[in-house]
Amino acid sequence: MLPDSGLAATDPDVQAAISGEETRQESNLEMIASENHVSEAVLEAQGSVLTNKYAEGYPGSRYYGGCEHVDTVEQLAIDRAKELFGADHANVQPHSGTQANMGVYFAMLDPGDRILSLDLTHGGHLSHGHHVNFSGQYYEVEQYGVDPETGYIDYDELADHAERFDPDLIVSGSSAYPREFDYERIGEVADTVDAYHLADIAHVTGLIAGGVHANPVGDADFVTASTHKTIRAGRGGMILTTEEHAEAIDKAIFPGAQGGPLMHNIAGKAVGFGEALTDEFSEYAEQVVANANALADVFTDRGLSLVSGGTDKHLLLVDLRDSHPSVTGKDAEERLESVGITVNKNTVPGESRSPFVTSGIRVGTPALTTRGFTESEIEQVGQYIVDLLDDPDDDDLAEEVSLEVDRLCAEHPIYD
Numbered sequence: 001m002l003p004d005s006g007l008a009a010t011d012p013d014v015q016a017a018i019s020g021e022e023t024r025q026e027s028n029l030e031m032i033a034s035e036n037h038v039s040e041a042v043l044e045a046q047g048s049v050l051t052n053k054y055a056e057g058y059p060g061s062r063y064y065g066g067c068e069h070v071d072t073v074e075q076l077a078i079d080r081a082k083e084l085f086g087a088d089h090a091n092v093q094p095h096s097g098t099q100a101n102m103g104v105y106f107a108m109l110d111p112g113d114r115i116l117s118l119d120l121t122h123g124g125h126l127s128h129g130h131h132v133n134f135s136g137q138y139y140e141v142e143q144y145g146v147d148p149e150t151g152y153i154d155y156d157e158l159a160d161h162a163e164r165f166d167p168d169l170i171v172s173g174s175s176a177y178p179r180e181f182d183y184e185r186i187g188e189v190a191d192t193v194d195a196y197h198l199a200d201i202a203h204v205t206g207l208i209a210g211g212v213h214a215n216p217v218g219d220a221d222f223v224t225a226s227t228h229k230t231i232r233a234g235r236g237g238m239i240l241t242t243e244e245h246a247e248a249i250d251k252a253i254f255p256g257a258q259g260g261p262l263m264h265n266i267a268g269k270a271v272g273f274g275e276a277l278t279d280e281f282s283e284y285a286e287q288v289v290a291n292a293n294a295l296a297d298v299f300t301d302r303g304l305s306l307v308s309g310g311t312d313k314h315l316l317l318v319d320l321r322d323s324h325p326s327v328t329g330k331d332a333e334e335r336l337e338s339v340g341i342t343v344n345k346n347t348v349p350g351e352s353r354s355p356f357v358t359s360g361i362r363v364g365t366p367a368l369t370t371r372g373f374t375e376s377e378i379e380q381v382g383q384y385i386v387d388l389l390d391d392p393d394d395d396d397l398a399e400e401v402s403l404e405v406d407r408l409c410a411e412h413p414i415y416d
């Protein structure tokens, strides 16, 4: 028999940590650009009995019996993903965005093949070929970057680089580049050098699903996504592709890179994608970007430098070197955390400090927008952030902002 009491009685230590995290989320302003809050419905799906089920294979073709209900769930996730993005084929099994990228590399490349992707310090991701990640160890990787003057990707340079390097795969997409990618242009470059084009939309899945950003489906052979950043479908990954590559992708994920799919997470994806198909979600995605622009205006007015001068999306990358040369990204992260504003330190283009210190912070609006923040609240938070950077030793100021953070959180509960 299973213990029949709830978590609090069965395992008070874990329960206390979960409660602590819930309180932390409710009582802090979450401005890490890759985080968000899912609905109660997604939480319920992810915490369901589907975690008990093995379902190696795909709907209608499994290696285990008893899959009729998980087949329904996975098919709903697939159908909704295809509808959201207008894709021919969706694989919703990748456990994370990194596993989605691994699936594409594993399907289409051999070890030693060449990948051209965005430099990590210019906003790229570890799984795009960084040497500490498998992608940098198994493939030959070169990177393109942003124009040091404008902070925008230098597409002419990218095209020249592709001609010189002759990659097998070009990756578009980023973790910290504040501008929209020109997927069409990168698709053309990829065609010219006979490379595949992978658009990694991990950060902007929700902005594309909400119709605020251009959709790379059609300009990219593969689109990889995370399902927990700007879209609120719970932790996980996904791959979209054409009919032509569907079978190769499915095989690369299972049995290639993964075993049994996490059916409870796939249920979360189905529910979150269903929510993303509504008009309310499109309004949410628009508000995320409007809020980021409002924040950009406050920062710029108060003298902060933003990489590329602003944003098209849900995040800003603040380069502190001009305005606050003695404040590192790490200092800023700690100072803001002490008053309940959570951001992350981030490298900036031309970075000279270590990734553990950095010269920048990345600030995002998806989670606060989920809590119902609009421009006026975001602008207020922006003013506090700059006040705190300007007067790092003012304890009265910290106390005052901390109380305001408490008030804003109480006015905008996540889960009531």
Ligand SMILES: *Cc1c(COP(=O)(O)O)cnc(C)c1O
Binding pocket: 034, 096, 097, 098, 099, 124, 125, 127, 173, 174, 175, 200, 202, 203, 226, 236, 237
């Ligand atoms: C977040 C992110 C991923 C996926 O990350 P996981 O933590 O593995 O889900 C992939 N690519 C980019 C560009 C990202 O920002």
